[in-house]
Amino acid sequence: MTPQDLLIAYALFGIPLGIGMGLLLGLVARHEGGWGGYASFRRRAARLGHISQVMLPLIGGFYALLLNGTQLDSTWAWIGSGLWVMGGLLLGVSLFLAAWQPRLKLVMPVPATAVFAGAFCFALARFAG
Numbered sequence: 001m002t003p004q005d006l007l008i009a010y011a012l013f014g015i016p017l018g019i020g021m022g023l024l025l026g027l028v029a030r031h032e033g034g035w036g037g038y039a040s041f042r043r044r045a046a047r048l049g050h051i052s053q054v055m056l057p058l059i060g061g062f063y064a065l066l067l068n069g070t071q072l073d074s075t076w077a078w079i080g081s082g083l084w085v086m087g088g089l090l091l092g093v094s095l096f097l098a099a100w101q102p103r104l105k106l107v108m109p110v111p112a113t114a115v116f117a118g119a120f121c122f123a124l125a126r127f128a129g
Contacts, residue, residue, distance in 0.1 A: 003081035003125075007064035010085045014057025018092075022050045035099065042099045049095030056088035056115065063122050076128065080121030087114025 025046055028035055035043035063084065067077055090111035098105035 003077040004064040004067055006081045006085060007060040007067075010088070011057045011061030011064070014060070014088070015054055018050060018053030018055075018057065021053055021092075025050050041102055045095050045099035045102075045105070049092045049099065052088065052095060053092040056084070056091065060084050060088065063119075067122060067125060074125045076121045076125035080118045080125055082118075083114045083121060084118030087111045087116075087118055091115060 029043070029047075032038075035046055037043065060081075063080075088111075091108070091114075094104070094108045094111055098108060
């Protein structure tokens with residue numbers, strides 16, 4: 001398995017999973033007061049969690065296409081892929097946890113930083129290798 005394979009697998013499984021989460025959220029969101037109302041933090045965090053579970057795998061698949069080349073097996077590509085996938089999965093989880101218990105929003109910077117660092121590693125893999 002290469003870093004590209006990991007990102008493509010994340011995209012192929014993560015996008016349908018994120019869409020399924022959106023369908024489940026729609027069951028609650030169709031009620032006016034669902035998750036505390038339209039402008040509530042709980043509902044915004046849940047919606048952002050759903051979107052992150054769709055878009056981060058999609059962007060990860062795009063990065064897999066960008067990494068196609070000689071730098072594919074570089075250390076930076078491996079580190080970036082691991083940070084991107086783990087950070088992406090944990091960011092969605094932390095957003096849903098924050099929607100459930102707002103005080104848990106304090107854990108969100110950790111996976112968000114991992115996603116940022118993964119994107120930076122992809123740039124290093126592409127241009128520093």
